[in-house]
Amino acid sequence: MPSALDLQHRxxxxxxxxxRVAGERRPGVPEIVVVHGLAVADYLEPAVRQLGTxxxxxxxxxxxxxxxxxxxxxxxxxxxxxxxxxxxxAAELDDVVLVGHSSGTQVAAHVAVREPDRVRALVLASPTxxxxxxxxxxxxxxxxxxxxxxPPELDVAHIPDRRRAGLRRVRHALAVHxxxxxxxxxxxxxxxxxxxxxxxxRLCTEAWARELSERAQDGRFRSVPGAHSFVWTSPDAWSAPxxxxxxxxxxxxx
Numbered sequence: 001m002p003s004a005l006d007l008q009h010r011x012x013x014x015x016x017x018x019x020r021v022a023g024e025r026r027p028g029v030p031e032i033v034v035v036h037g038l039a040v041a042d043y044l045e046p047a048v049r050q051l052g053t054x055x056x057x058x059x060x061x062x063x064x065x066x067x068x069x070x071x072x073x074x075x076x077x078x079x080x081x082x083x084x085x086x087x088x089x090a091a092e093l094d095d096v097v098l099v100g101h102s103s104g105t106q107v108a109a110h111v112a113v114r115e116p117d118r119v120r121a122l123v124l125a126s127p128t129x130x131x132x133x134x135x136x137x138x139x140x141x142x143x144x145x146x147x148x149x150x151p152p153e154l155d156v157a158h159i160p161d162r163r164r165a166g167l168r169r170v171r172h173a174l175a176v177h178x179x180x181x182x183x184x185x186x187x188x189x190x191x192x193x194x195x196x197x198x199x200x201x202r203l204c205t206e207a208w209a210r211e212l213s214e215r216a217q218d219g220r221f222r223s224v225p226g227a228h229s230f231v232w233t234s235p236d237a238w239s240a241p242x243x244x245x246x247x248x249x250x251x252x253x254x
């Protein structure tokens with residue numbers, strides 16, 4: 001793993017939230033805000049560094065995970081969106097491209113619906129949870145099939161974050177994400193949406209990823225090499241597609 005990015009902490013009603021920052025602000029280029037997958041964030045550092053080569057990118061750690069404080073009570077997907085919204089306000093960020101990976105796509109979609117003035121565009125990378133696997137048994141079987149395609153080093157990268165979260169919190173997080181229907185939220189997203197799908201992903205089918213891009217009011221689809229965690233095996237795979245989306249004029253532009 002690369003050395004840690006610049007660390008920042010901001011107070012929210014859900015506890016202090018940590019973020020990791022790469023790159024610098026550039027005139028006319030929106031900043032990127034990334035929401036991590038289920039209980040883990042370290043694995044996204046290389047991919048966030050790639051985004052930092054052309055703009056300032058923020059990896060936001062949700063309450064109870066990685067370097068953020070424990071929340072006052074167990075959280076569901078809407079609660080995580082609340083926390084992300086508070087973080088955006090505390091960071092005084094507007095006109096951002098909001099990026100979610102895996103379960104982070106569900107949180108990011110809720111944020112985009114509720115804060116259209118702060119979010120220019122939405123990226124759903126390896127979206128979850130595919131209706132084909134929307135039960136505890138089926139999603140765990142799909143995870144196992146996908147896990148066989150991921151490099152062993154990814155498990156090593158996940159160890160600190162998983163230990164910090166604890167098994168009870170991870171199980172709870174999975175349960176609440178299973179109950180959240182991304183496709184329903186997405187239909188209310190007014191911003192341009194990009195769906196990124198790893199061509200070997202076993203947790204998200206290509207058919208569902210394409211369906212999501214079609215359900216969006218302004219959607220587009222891109223296939224990239226790799227399994228569910230393509231951002232780990234190919235950290236630069238999402239950089240160019242996100243940069244292209246970031247260049248799309250905001251809806252109220254002349």
